[in-house]
Amino acid sequence: MTKKRILTGLQPSGALHLGNYFGSLKPLVDLTFDANNEVFLMVADYHALTSVRNGDELRANIYEIVRDYLAAGVDPSKVTLFRQSDNSHHTEMGWVMNCLVTVPFLMQAHSYKDKVAKGLEANAGLFTYPMLMAGDIVLYDTDLVPVGEDQRQHLEYTREAVTKFNNAYGEILKEPTEMIVEGVGVVPGTDGQKMSKSYKNTIPLFGNREEIQKAIMGIVTDSSGEKPQNVYNIHKVVYQAMGKEMSDLDKLYEENLGKYKVLKEALLEDINELIAPMRAKKAEITDSDIKEVLAIGVEKARLVSGQTINKVRDAIGINL
Numbered sequence: 001m002t003k004k005r006i007l008t009g010l011q012p013s014g015a016l017h018l019g020n021y022f023g024s025l026k027p028l029v030d031l032t033f034d035a036n037n038e039v040f041l042m043v044a045d046y047h048a049l050t051s052v053r054n055g056d057e058l059r060a061n062i063y064e065i066v067r068d069y070l071a072a073g074v075d076p077s078k079v080t081l082f083r084q085s086d087n088s089h090h091t092e093m094g095w096v097m098n099c100l101v102t103v104p105f106l107m108q109a110h111s112y113k114d115k116v117a118k119g120l121e122a123n124a125g126l127f128t129y130p131m132l133m134a135g136d137i138v139l140y141d142t143d144l145v146p147v148g149e150d151q152r153q154h155l156e157y158t159r160e161a162v163t164k165f166n167n168a169y170g171e172i173l174k175e176p177t178e179m180i181v182e183g184v185g186v187v188p189g190t191d192g193q194k195m196s197k198s199y200k201n202t203i204p205l206f207g208n209r210e211e212i213q214k215a216i217m218g219i220v221t222d223s224s225g226e227k228p229q230n231v232y233n234i235h236k237v238v239y240q241a242m243g244k245e246m247s248d249l250d251k252l253y254e255e256n257l258g259k260y261k262v263l264k265e266a267l268l269e270d271i272n273e274l275i276a277p278m279r280a281k282k283a284e285i286t287d288s289d290i291k292e293v294l295a296i297g298v299e300k301a302r303l304v305s306g307q308t309i310n311k312v313r314d315a316i317g318i319n320l
Helices: 018-032 055-071 089-098 110-117 124-138 149-169 209-217 229-242 246-255 260-282 287-316
Strands: 004-010 037-043 079-083 144-146 177-179
Touching (some): 004 018, 004 124, 018 144, 037 055, 055 079, 055 287, 089 149, 089 287, 110 149, 124 149, 209 260, 229 246
Parallel strands (some): 037 079, 144 177
16 A cells, blocks of 8 residues: 655744644654555745844754644654755755745735734744745645644645646646644643634643643633533643543533532643653763764655755756
């Protein structure tokens, strides 16, 4: 059976939160257990430049996100784990994709308009972000891209750019399909919106107990029938990840109607129970371990992306 090639990644733009874990990391780790999947995991550090303006901060974030990946269960022997900036094929392919689409086309991007509305700078990198993402994807003849529901449009943009390229130069690039993982496409934050650093509504994945407690106690208690719905919605995701019975969670909330502090403390205990083994593993991972993993990963990545970029160069007339 032909393996399905899967590509995903996260920006090293700050500490990972529970939304990153449930929406991306855990589904990714689960995918690696299927021998029919070939998984590529990218540290999207060039994408992070749309918001990070401090070199030391970005450098530290890169180490941190790889450490988080490994602690969360990513196995480098099963996953091609690499850094976007270590493979120059990405920026090259991103430029080619940019040259295929129009400004009005990119102006329709929901993610761009939403982020600008939330106060992010409307820089050109943020505007053309979908085309660098398209370049990331097509380099690996990617079949499936795990994304949140809010990023479905980015895959539509990728397919549009692929169609334009193939119409101009022949059938060279593969059209990817989005993989929306049921139930975790959008993980709720402390205010009920999607959990996102941009919205400042996150619960840190590897924060200490006090940091996690502060975030949980700050959850907006949007109550219906004395049940704090925002607390429950987050708790439900945690419970599912732990393999616990949902009937037990429902019983807990029924027995503690109106007792918001009790329910938030129960959520805190379950999150700490879930994270404890990962936190212990993370403490053992050194910077040298990370450099070695990334060096091996990018060599494997280049072997694949190099074939694609060479075909593209031939097609567009760059190769002489």
